[in-house]
Amino acid sequence: MAVTDRFLNVALPKGRLGEMVYAMFAAAGYPCPALLENSRRLIFENPGAGIRYFWVKPSDVAIYVERGAADVGVAGKDILLEYDPEIYELLDLHTGICRMAVAAPKGFRDDTRRPLRVATKFRRIAERYYASLGREIDIIHLNGSIEIAPILGLSDVIVDIVETGTTLRENDLEVVETIVPVSARLIANKASFKFKTPEIESLLAGLSGQGKEN
Numbered sequence: 137m138a139v140t141d142r143f144l145n146v147a148l149p150k151g152r153l154g155e156m157v158y159a160m161f162a163a164a165g166y167p168c169p170a171l172l173e174n175s176r177r178l179i180f181e182n183p184g185a186g187i188r189y190f191w192v193k194p195s196d197v198a199i200y201v202e203r204g205a206a207d208v209g210v211a212g213k214d215i216l217l218e219y220d221p222e223i224y225e226l227l228d229l230h231t232g233i234c235r236m237a238v239a240a241p242k243g244f245r246d247d248t249r250r251p252l253r254v255a256t257k258f259r260r261i262a263e264r265y266y267a268s269l270g271r272e273i274d275i276i277h278l279n280g281s282i283e284i285a286p287i288l289g290l291s292d293v294i295v296d297i298v299e300t301g302t303t304l305r306e307n308d309l310e311v312v313e314t315i316v317p318v319s320a321r322l323i324a325n326k327a328s329f330k331f332k333t334p335e336i337e338s339l340l341a342g343l344s345g346q347g348k349e350n
């Protein structure tokens with residue numbers, strides 16, 4: 137499918153956050169009800185509203201937008217901080233709210249005589265955070281189930297997303313420090329923003345002010 141027409145191409149993060157964000161797009165005047173049908177299709181369009189949606193893996197949204205396969209998309213601030221993509225960040229959608237935090241087993245004390253072993257999916261965020269503290273670390277890059285690393289003695293602490301705190305509690309971990317608050321952001325491809333300014337501005341106007349009550 138050529139992606140060179142006047143459709144606004146939107147990369148949405150597949151999953152619960154994406155469904156919430158789609159509801160905001162629909163309320164802004166860009167509905168596409170087929171999107172919520174239980175199917176395995178990944179691309180949906182509503183020619184009347186001039187919109188085409190793609191469901192993509194949340195951590196991939198910024199790649200689609202950076203490379204122009206999508207004009208706009210919705211990505212967590214965590215992903216934007218970690219990958220630092222060349223995009224415009226247009227709007228805080230005030231949804232998907234959580235925080236990036238350091239967590240450790242209860243009663244943890246940092247032994248500053250040796251490097252701190254940090255397990256995380258977010259290598260750059262962790263590296264930047266500890267560099268700002270001047271603390272030497274040994275990064276252990278994992279892809280998921282980060283919480284078990286300190287329990288099994290693989291790491292001293294973790295750097296991960298905390299939303300409700302349930303995962304930490306159920307694994308006898310606690311937050312030691314919050315690094316940065318996280319929420320979903322509307323992002324745009326730089327060239328698209330130039331060439332589809334009216335389309336992107338109308339979307340932005342429809343989305344602005346929504347989401348604060350979420």
Ligand code: PRP
Binds near residue numbers: 299300302
């Ligand atoms: C994130 C994070 C934690 C969990 C925190 O994982 O890695 O495991 O959510 O949420 P809570 O504080 O509400 O328990 P996610 O579900 O995004 O999946 P992932 O393991 O693929 O990152």
